[in-house]
Amino acid sequence: MKIKHSYIFGMLAAALLSCNNEYLERYPIAELAPENYFRSAAELQNYTNAFYNRLPDALAIHYNNPNQADDEARNTLAAEIQGTRETPSSGGGWDWAELRRINFYLENSHNCADEAARLQYDGIARFFRAYFYFDKLVRFGDVPWYDSVLEIDDEGLTKARDSRKVVFANMLEDIDFAIANCQEPKSGQLITKWTALALKSRMCLFEGTFRKYHGLGDAEEILQQCVAASEALINSGTYTIYTSDPNTAYQELFIAEDAITSEMILARQYDASVPFVHSANFYILSASYGRPGLQKSVVNSYLMKDGSRFTDIPGYGTMQFFEETQNRDPRMAQTIRTPGYKRIGRNEVSVPDFATSVTGYQYVKYVLAPAFDSGQSTNDMPIFRYAEVLLNFAEAKAELGTITQTDIDKSIKLLRDRVGMPNLDVAAVNANPDPYLLQEYPHVETGTNTGVLLEIRRERRIELVKEGHRYRDLMRWKEGARLAKPFYGMYFPGAGEYDLDHDGTIDLVIYQGQAPAAVPGRQYQRLGELVLENGENGGRIVNMPDIIKRWDEDKDYFYPIPTQELQLNTNLQQNPGWEDTGS
8 A cells, every 4th residue: 555645746736836837937827926924844845846847757767768778779769869959949958947836835934933933944955956967967077156046137147157167066065964853764766864865975986986087087086975975875784685585586676566675775756546657567578679688798697596696608609509508597587578477467377579669678676567658656656775885985986996806795795685696706807807897888997806806887787777867977977889789689690490498499590481370379570670689690689679779979978058048148058969960
């Protein structure tokens, strides 16, 4: 039974209000004017509830391109992944209405005589201002910093962009205020001290590594703040890694009706009785909505069950589905369909469905019983979870060059323990860095710590797959060129009949020419429509082979500022490389 928090209804109200331009651009209507409002804790809560609408919904978390970046292939590609972005005339993420609402609140909350309540809700507002600017910083780099409400004739409307260092310093002030003043009791749906620590951990890891790999300087101090925020959350003992059966625990996190708050720091809540539902089942299993599938490079990244590297096995690149899925990290079978998979609510074994997955590696993460297939899923969706904080901590320590085995034991080890995997051995991986991962990440810092850096990136990719982190990870590591590489699926030696799960029955027929007579229970794919990289001679499935993807190292790490904004404010300067791209 879900507990419905009032902020859900605040979010819905905010969504409706967002259609009212008058509300966005002017002071609120009379009963919300500052002289008549913000006088009680209840009024502060009601106003700040609307800020929760800024948080990502299920679609943004598990589906939106380019969030999944090079982890996922589908039959539609975002402009960021194709390399076809152009400068828009308007929009493009250069929106400030939400910031105005936050600043309006912060300018007027002093009307409330209840200081404890004011500090708590000011903390929430400043959390959301840091969250707002984090998105702007990631997207545009330098942006104007505004901490007050501007009127139509205010000179601040035509200011130049502030440097990312100035913006980030202000973000740190906001998030530190939130940490100090938000409520301490944890909640899976409300902003707390722990949510603020998790955001600080996330944004400091991003900014520290972005500065490091893009040569901007001052990276170490920011990475140390990531370590401090992560460690404060870890040492508090407030959260733990959820465990049950190693073969089911990871998947259980993402199919739970109610967020498992031992690990989920903040989740987007869904409830059919409101109604407030999402469509994860439909997006993952429909033949008409992108047919998403995990990429081959992710499958290659899963370790063997004994902790050894799959890509060290001779001939790993031409292994077929059954062989490549045996004795792997149990998170693989809890992320995609593997031999023996039984869907929730069904007793029969199901193989991957090529009609709904372009790579053959079909997701099970987030997938509920068939009753939810029509777009009525109600499992809560992760926004911040403790596993990410552990990964942030380990990565920041590794990038600083200070990581020890003890650090791994209190971070990465907990994630591997959940699924019964051996611990990461710092000395062993540094002595023998994975050559496959070195090819995946050519810009990684090389030296005595390279092996553990690569292994933490492996762990992050596997643990957080399909949670919306990958695109930003590639941007901060300066590995955007990965998006221009082909996206691959399963390997097949050519046309033929395939028993995918080795149960003695044919599951898939890849044919040439005329379609064979259909046999119940078999899937049929025409060679050429199912494209193999070597044609008749087989190979990996190639996703969208006719699309040429491009990546421009000089401009594609940032988005362009819309042309209308540049015309309205001549003090703004376009991001490098975007000056000549038309809308």
